[in-house]
Amino acid sequence: MKCKNCGQRFTRNDSYCGECGEMLHQAEYRKKCQKKWIVFGIVFLFFSLALFSGIVIFSYLHSPKYIATTYFNALIDHDVEKIYSYMEDRESLFVSESLLKEKDQLQKNIEDVKIGRIYEEGDKTYVMFSYMLNGKNKISYVELKKRKIFNLLDTYKVVSGKVASNIEFVVPKNNVVTIDGKEISSYLQKDTTSEYDTYYIKDMIKGTYSITVTYANGLKVEKDVAIEDGQTYRVIDVELTEDEKRNIEDNSIASLNVLSKAALSRKDYDTISSNFKEDIESFYKQIKRSIQSKGIADLKYSDCEVRGAYIDNDGNVRVSLLVDYAYKDHLNEEKMKESSKMISLTYKYEGGTFILTN
Secondary structure: OEOOOOOOEOOOOOOEOOOOOOEOOHHHHHHHHHHHHHHHHHHHHHHHHHHHHHHHHHHHHOOHHHHHHHHHHHHHHOOHHHHHHHEOOOOEOOEOHHHHHHHOOOOOOEEEEEEEEEEEEOOEEEEEEEEEEOOEEEEEEEEEEEEEEOOOEEEEEEOOOOEEEEEEEEEEOOOEEEEOOEEOHHHEEOOOOOOEEEEEEEEEEOEEEEEEEEOOOOOEEEEEEEEOOOOEEEOOEOOOOHHHHHHHHHHHHHHHHHHHHHHHOOOOHHHOHHHOOOOOHHHHHHHHHHHHHOOEEEEEEEEEEEEEEEEOOOOOEEEEEEEEEEEEEOOEEEEEEEEEEEEEEEEEEEOOEEEEOO
16 A cells, blocks of 8 residues: 555555555455445345345245146146146157147146145155046146256256157068058068067157058058057058948858859869859868868858958958858758858958958
8 A cells, every 4th residue: 555645665564654644544445345245245145135036036946845736737728838848858850849738638627626645656756646637636746857947956847747658560571551641661680580570669749550461462451549558559450441341241251152052063273263253172172171171052141241350461352251151961951040140251451452362
């Protein structure tokens, strides 16, 4: 510090300047210092309070209770954008906000929501909610997973409710598979030992999807499935249209009657082969042997009903039919007996029609 009169340096303990004798204003200096410290203290206090308040607010806004409650309220309000913002980050072909909006079946008429207990299991945190849905008491849990922000601060992401994980689709080999029109060859698992192809998808928004398998012969098999966690869906069964069922049923009855009539007359297959587009001689021989071994004297197929169908790896449709028929045996040829049985026939799909291949 310097004297204001002569510029000579002095210390805080000096009352007079050693050079010119000027009285030094230490009290004024001390007062100024005190004011500076008071101002610094006030600023520091406000900064500390603001920092503490910020930490408290941040902790609350990122707490399991707040996140689960806000998420649950978004469900009640049908706020898809907010629902998606709280979900774990895993955007993919089958996880997106637009897909959530399309697939999600949001609950309605939820009232009297109350938050219950909060507990941890492993790396998951669960928040319980009780509420009234359409006049009935219900309980739901929101599942959360802890995450780090900048490897320092804790926050939580919702990992339950809207996304299903670890889904498999099993289909006959070497065909084109789409889900809601989206081609999924990139999800195919390489396995040369299996007779089927398996497609594995890590995450999908829960909901109903249309799975289509297109075979080399042009046949398309479509199936609607409701996606849930850890499920395996076999897209092998065929859901035939009513017209396709009638076509197969009419074809089956006509073919069976031609074959049984020829077998009763002990004709060679060559005499009836023109009735069929495919060579079914081995099937005809089976019918002949069956008629002869059972002593059948007359046989007439009257009606049948498709009870099920599935696709083999060649793209052929194997159909289960409940067949009604009447017959006479050599022991009692006076009266026709009526009966029914389940049989299996195989049809090839070609040019939009079904051709018997048994």
